Structure formats: C-alpha cells, structure tokens
Amino acid sequence: MKRVLILMAKAEIKGGNITKWLVSGPPLLFLIIFFVVPSLIMIVTSFRYPGEFGGLAPLIAPTGEVGGEYGMTLETYQFFLSDTLYIEIFLKSFGVAAATTLICLIMAYPISLLISRSEKRYRNLMLLLVILPFASNFLIRIYAWMIILGPESILNQSINTILNMIGIAPITLLFSPFAVLVGMVYVHLPFMVLPLYTNLEKHDSSLLDAAQDLGASRWQRFWRITWPLSLPGVFAGSALVFIPVLGMFAVPELLGGTSDILIGNLIKDQFLGTRDWPFGSALSIMLTLAVLFFAGLASWFARQSGAMKHAN
Amino acid sequence: MALLEIHDVTKHFGEFAAVNSVNIAIEAGEFFTLLGPSGCGKTTLLRMIAGFDQPDSGQILLDGVDIVSIPPEKRPIHTVFQSYALFPHLTVESNIAFPLKMSGKTPDEIRSRVKESLDNVRLTSFANRFPHELSGGQKQRVAFARGLINRPRLLLLDEPLGALDAKLREEMQIELINLQQEVGVTFIFVTHAQNEALALSHRIAVMNQGGIEQIDDPSKIYNFPRNRFVASFIGKINMLDVQVLEATSPQLRLSVMGLGEVAAPWRQGIKTGDKGVIAIRPEQVQILHYSENLGVADHFTGKVHDYLYVGDVTTYIVELCNGLLIEALLPNSTPGRAKLFEIGDSVVVTWQYEASTYLNG
Numbered sequence: 001m002k003r004v005l006i007l008m009a010k011a012e013i014k015g016g017n018i019t020k021w022l023v024s025g026p027p028l029l030f031l032i033i034f035f036v037v038p039s040l041i042m043i044v045t046s047f048r049y050p051g052e053f054g055g056l057a058p059l060i061a062p063t064g065e066v067g068g069e070y071g072m073t074l075e076t077y078q079f080f081l082s083d084t085l086y087i088e089i090f091l092k093s094f095g096v097a098a099a100t101t102l103i104c105l106i107m108a109y110p111i112s113l114l115i116s117r118s119e120k121r122y123r124n125l126m127l128l129l130v131i132l133p134f135a136s137n138f139l140i141r142i143y144a145w146m147i148i149l150g151p152e153s154i155l156n157q158s159i160n161t162i163l164n165m166i167g168i169a170p171i172t173l174l175f176s177p178f179a180v181l182v183g184m185v186y187v188h189l190p191f192m193v194l195p196l197y198t199n200l201e202k203h204d205s206s207l208l209d210a211a212q213d214l215g216a217s218r219w220q221r222f223w224r225i226t227w228p229l230s231l232p233g234v235f236a237g238s239a240l241v242f243i244p245v246l247g248m249f250a251v252p253e254l255l256g257g258t259s260d261i262l263i264g265n266l267i268k269d270q271f272l273g274t275r276d277w278p279f280g281s282a283l284s285i286m287l288t289l290a291v292l293f294f295a296g297l298a299s300w301f302a303r304q305s306g307a308m309k310h311a312n
Numbered sequence: 313m314a315l316l317e318i319h320d321v322t323k324h325f326g327e328f329a330a331v332n333s334v335n336i337a338i339e340a341g342e343f344f345t346l347l348g349p350s351g352c353g354k355t356t357l358l359r360m361i362a363g364f365d366q367p368d369s370g371q372i373l374l375d376g377v378d379i380v381s382i383p384p385e386k387r388p389i390h391t392v393f394q395s396y397a398l399f400p401h402l403t404v405e406s407n408i409a410f411p412l413k414m415s416g417k418t419p420d421e422i423r424s425r426v427k428e429s430l431d432n433v434r435l436t437s438f439a440n441r442f443p444h445e446l447s448g449g450q451k452q453r454v455a456f457a458r459g460l461i462n463r464p465r466l467l468l469l470d471e472p473l474g475a476l477d478a479k480l481r482e483e484m485q486i487e488l489i490n491l492q493q494e495v496g497v498t499f500i501f502v503t504h505a506q507n508e509a510l511a512l513s514h515r516i517a518v519m520n521q522g523g524i525e526q527i528d529d530p531s532k533i534y535n536f537p538r539n540r541f542v543a544s545f546i547g548k549i550n551m552l553d554v555q556v557l558e559a560t561s562p563q564l565r566l567s568v569m570g571l572g573e574v575a576a577p578w579r580q581g582i583k584t585g586d587k588g589v590i591a592i593r594p595e596q597v598q599i600l601h602y603s604e605n606l607g608v609a610d611h612f613t614g615k616v617h618d619y620l621y622v623g624d625v626t627t628y629i630v631e632l633c634n635g636l637l638i639e640a641l642l643p644n645s646t647p648g649r650a651k652l653f654e655i656g657d658s659v660v661v662t663w664q665y666e667a668s669t670y671l672n673g
Contacts, residue, residue: 207399209391209393210391212383213389214410214458214459220414229400
C-alpha cells in the first residue's frame with residue numbers, strides 16, 4: 001500500500017503545480033522519513049555483519065583487533081540461499097498466502113454478490129456486519145480461536161468423538177497448519193469482501209438482462225459477464241489479502257505448531273530472538289522483492305484481461 | 313396465423329394494472345410500434361414478450377405456441393435495450409458474437425457470421441474496439457447487429473433512439489427501416505415519440521393506462537384517430553366542443569357551441585344528441601382574408617391572435633368569435649414571404665369537411 005501511495009504522490013508531482021506540491025508534500029515527507037529512509041537502512045544493514053551481542057559489527061575493525069568480521073559482505077545472502085530450510089519457509093509462506101487468498105475469494109464472492117444484489121437499505125447493515133469484527137482487538141479474536149480450536153473445545157471434542165466411532169485416532173485442531181489457515185482466512189476475509197462488493201455493486205444489471213435475453217444461462221451470465229467485470233475487484237481483494245498474509249507472524253505464532261513458522265516469524269526472530277539484524281534485513285528485502293514481483297504480476301494480469309480499463 | 317398473438321394479457325404491480333387485457337396480433341415481417349406516454353404499460357408489455365415479466369393472466373403465442381412459461385434465454389426473441397447494454401469488457405466483435413456463442417455455434421460459423429454482420433452495419437474496421445471507444449450511433453449499430461445475428465423470430469426495440477441527438481436520430485431512423493427490410497425480421501418497437509412511430513412503423517398500437525386505444529397504420533392513426541386520447545397524443549390537433557344535430561350517412565351535422573353549424577364525416581354508432589368534439593389538424597385549417605370569403609360552406613370568422621414563424625411553416629393562432637383559439641399551419645412556400653397575415657387581421661377559418669373527425673366524449 002505504501003508503495004502505491006508513493007506512486008500516486010509521484011503522479012501528482014508530475015502535474016507540476018504548487019498546490020499539488022503543498023497537498024502531497026506532507027504525506028510525501030512522512031513516507032520519505034518513515035518508509036524510504038528505513039528501507040535504505042535495511043538494505044545497507046543486510047550487507048553488514050552482525051554484532052557479537054546483537055546490533056551490527058563496526059564497519060572498520062577497532063584498533064588492536066585481529067580477525068573478526070567487519071565491513072560489507074554478501075555472506076548473509078549466500079547463507080540464505082545455501083540453506084534450503086529458508087527457501088522452504090518462503091515457499092510455504094507463499095503457499096499459505098495463496099491458499100488464504102483463494103479461500104477468502106471463494107468465501108467472499110458469494111457474500112459480496114449477495115450484499116450487492118440486496119435491497120439498498122439493507123446493504124450498509126450487511127457491510128457493517130462484515131467489518132464488525134474489527135471493533136474488537138485482533139489478538140483477542142485470535143485467542144478466541146485458540147479456545148474454539150483447542151483440545152477442550154466442543155468443536156475438537158465432537159470431531160474426536162466422531163473419529164473415535166469410526167476408529168480413527170483423535171486429532172488436535174490447534175497448533176496445526178489447518179488452524180493457521182483458519183486464522184488467516186478469518187482475519188483477512190473482510191479485506192476481500194469490501195473491494196469485491198465495491199466492484200459488484202457498480203455492475204449495470206441491464207447487462208445481465210441483455211445476456212439472458214441473448215441466450216445466456218444463469219451460469220453463462222455469471223461466467224461471461226459478472227466474473228470478468230469483477231476482475232478488478234478480485235485483483236484488489238487478492239492483493240489486500242495476499243500481501244499482509246505473507247508478512248503475518250501473530251497468527252502462525254499463536255495458532256500454528258512449532259513447525260508452522262512462516263517468513264514473518266522468521267524475520268521477527270532475527271530481530272527479537274537471535275538478534276541477527278543483517279539476516280533479518282536480508283529476509284525482509286527478499287520478502288519485499290517477492291511481494292513487488294507478485295504485485296507486478298497481478299497488475300499485468302489485470303491489464304491483460306482488459307479489466308482495469310472498465311473498472312468504472 | 314399471426315407470428316405473435318397477445319391474448320387478454322394483464323399484469324398488475326400491486327393494485328396498479330400496468331397492462332390491462334391487451335390483445336394484439338403481429339404478422340411476420342411487420343414493423344410494429346407500441347406508442348404511448350411513459351407509464352402506459354408499453355415497456356411492461358415488451359418485457360413480457362421478452363420473458364422478463366410474467367403476465368398475471370392471458371397468453372402470449374409465438375407461432376401459435378404459448379411462450380409464457382419459457383424463460384427469456386430460451387425464447388427466439390432478442391431485445392435492443394434503451395441503454396444498448398453492450399458488454400463493456402468485450403470488443404465489438406465479441407459483443408456481436410455473444411448470442412452465437414451462447415447457442416453453441418461452431419467457431420467457424422461464428423467467425424463468418426460475425427464478419428458478415430460487421431460488414432452489414434459498416435463496423436468492420438471497429439471490430440476490435442471496446443464499446444467505450446464508440447460513438448452513440450456506432451454503439452447503436454452494434455446493439456442492432458448483436459440483436460439480429462442469431463436470427464431471432466422477433467426483435468424488440470426499447471426506445472433505442474432515445475439517447476441520440478435529433479440529427480443522428482433521423483439518420484438512424486432511415487437506417488433502421490432499411491435494416492428491417494433487409495433482414496426481414498419482425499420488429500416490435502417501443503417509443504413515446506409519436507413522430508418516430510409515424511415515420512418507422514407499418515402499424516402502431518397507441519397505448520394509454522395499460523390498454524390499447526387504437527391499432528392502425530400510421531396514416532389512419534394520424535388522420536382518423538378513434539378517440540380524444542389518440543387525437544391529442546399524436547401530433548397537434550384543434551378540438552372544438554360540439555353536439556350532434558343530425559347523424560345520417562354520409563355526413564354529420566354538428567353544432568359548435570356559440571359559433572354555428574359544421575359538417576363532419578359520418579361514422580357508425582354516432583347518434584343525434586351525442587356530445588363530443590370535432591378534431592381538425594392545424595395543417596388542414598385554411599385561413600382566408602375576410603373579404604376573400606367567397607361562399608365557403610362551413611366557416612367561422614375570427615381575428616389573428618398570434619403567429620409562430622419556424623422557417624418552413626408558420627402557425628397562426630386565430631381567436632374565433634366565441635373566444636376559442638384555433639391553430640392553422642401554413643407552409644411558407646411563397647418565396648420571401650414570412651407571413652401572410654398580421655396580428656389583428658379579420659379572417660375566415662375553414663376546412664374541408666373530410667379532414668375533420670367527430671369524436672365522442
């Protein structure tokens with residue numbers, strides 16, 4: 001999102017008049033100080049050596065020191081690439097993000113369609129219900145899921161009772177990839193519903209009448225008209241889900257098992273646990289590059305489908 | 313057997329009867345128009361023919377088969393919508409190909425028929441454009457092409473010229489007539505614009521308050537309106553209150569309140585003593601200078617009250633001696649003459665009795 005804002009700010013400046021500068025100046029300054037500068041610091045950090053007790057090793061060896069690691073290096077990136085463990089965590093994170101996005105899309109589409117085709121006076125109420133969970137704290141809601149999925153929960157116990165009857169060993173829902181996925185989908189569903197609804201609500205219903213009149217069945221009307229016209233909403237919602245899920249560490253930490261750590265957890269550990277700042281920075285940069293790649297891919301697809309042109 | 317027969321079709325929205333026991337029979341190849349003011353039920357009737365609305369009672373027969381229970385997508389009836397409803401994400405070509413794809417035609421057939429259709433509407437070079445890259449008239453042609461490509465038995469047109477400016481509308485009217493003659497598809501055209509209906513149609517059904525007032529060809533609708541609604545809805549018309557003095561074929565003798573007697577063509581069912589109006593089109597009214605009054609049978613005297621010069625014609629408004637106003641439309645066919653009469657001139661107003669119509673009520 002921040003990147004988008006920067007691009008927007010740049011576009012404004014191109015217009016080249018004082019008012020635009022005045023309006024876009026403060027947010028631009030804010031982003032330079034709190035986004036561009038820290039990003040540059042991160043890039044530099046990723047090419048340095050970790051300090052002995054956290055932080056960074058000095059660039060120049062202190063007088064009298066012999067050996068030790070000082071100055072700039074590519075070793076951190078070499079280390080990242082040399083161990084398949086980290087690549088695997090990356091791939092797994094992308095897998096979780098993709099699965100979450102897909103599940104959110106499948107769940108959000110009917111909801112959005114329903115809201116957009118309801119009577120106008122009920123729409124706002126329905127939207128309110130979608131975003132109502134935001135009214136309570138994110139962590140509290142995740143803790144609630146720990147209870148719902150926990151071994152003592154009615155849900156888990158009834159599943160195990162059924163499994164017991166058909167002779168299958170009991171399972172634990174909590175601390176599993178399943179629990180992580182449930183939590184991710186739960187947290188991000190509204191981010192998919194809102195852009196989808198915004199798009200679907202604008203659709204001209206006479207197009208569906210025309211399609212039906214010209215011989216399109218219910219399924220054909222959806223597949224040929226509604227779906228392609230909703231692609232801008234699908235891409236926007238997918239980006240709003242996919243990107244935050246990639247960096248999310250609270251959900252896997254609380255709902256996942258020890259083997260369910262994702263990039264977010266890995267990066268957090270480098271700064272707060274192992275205190276290896278260069279490695280944490282390198283991981284962050286790799287993540288950012290990956291996200292940029294996917295964002296680019298998404299917008300390329302959007303352009304290819306010709307959908308963006310007709311967004312309104 | 314007519315192509316489309318509408319039998320006693322009624323449709324209520326709540327208490328309101330949008331369409332009230334309507335009967336119409338439309339022949340194959342006809343250009344048929346449903347004409348009426350907004351809210352007269354013409355669009356509801358069209359939606360029932362297309363299948364989007366279900367009649368409460370009555371039958372809609374296509375080739376003798378009741379189609380009421382058939383959903384719109386299965387009816388061989390296509391519609392050109394008022395807003396065109398072109399698919400914004402599809403090119404001109406794909407828009408036109410849409411009905412063929414839906415009916416499962418082979419790609420080869422689709423390609424050749426779309427090509428032919430694009431040729432017909434002179435949009436070949438626009439095949440890969442998107443609807444938002446087209447002008448109003450071009451969109452219109454895409455909508456026609458899309459509606460016609462799958463050779464429907466019936467093409468419904470829901471005020472398709474409404475969104476165009478006057479000049480373009482006239483062009484499209486001519487194009488529409490040619491198109492209909494070329495393809496030979498039966499058209500049902502809905503409009504509230506009476507001049508459009510008169511210009512385009514083989515027959516017109518004038519609708520009002522859910523019912524049919526008159527079904528006839530344009531000249532009959534214009535020249536022989538059956539009732540006051542049709543008379544006043546189509547074109548301009550003068551109406552004077554009258555009472556029937558004598559009703560014997562071939563003439564009616566009418567008494568115009570406060571003016572005198574006048575003749576009108578006889579019609580069945582009119583009795584001595586009936587009250588109604590005599591209706592006469594402004595272009596049928598003649599004005600003569602008072603002194604020129606040379607024994608015209610039925611005439612009234614009056615003074616020129618006002619005139620309206622619009623170039624090709626001038627409308628004179630004459631105040632008759634009983635205070636009523638009557639309009640007369642005179643062509644400005646004399647070179648250089650803008651007006652033949654001045655305000656205040658004493659004149660004689662007359663018309664040929666065949667040009668007038670007596671209407672009850």
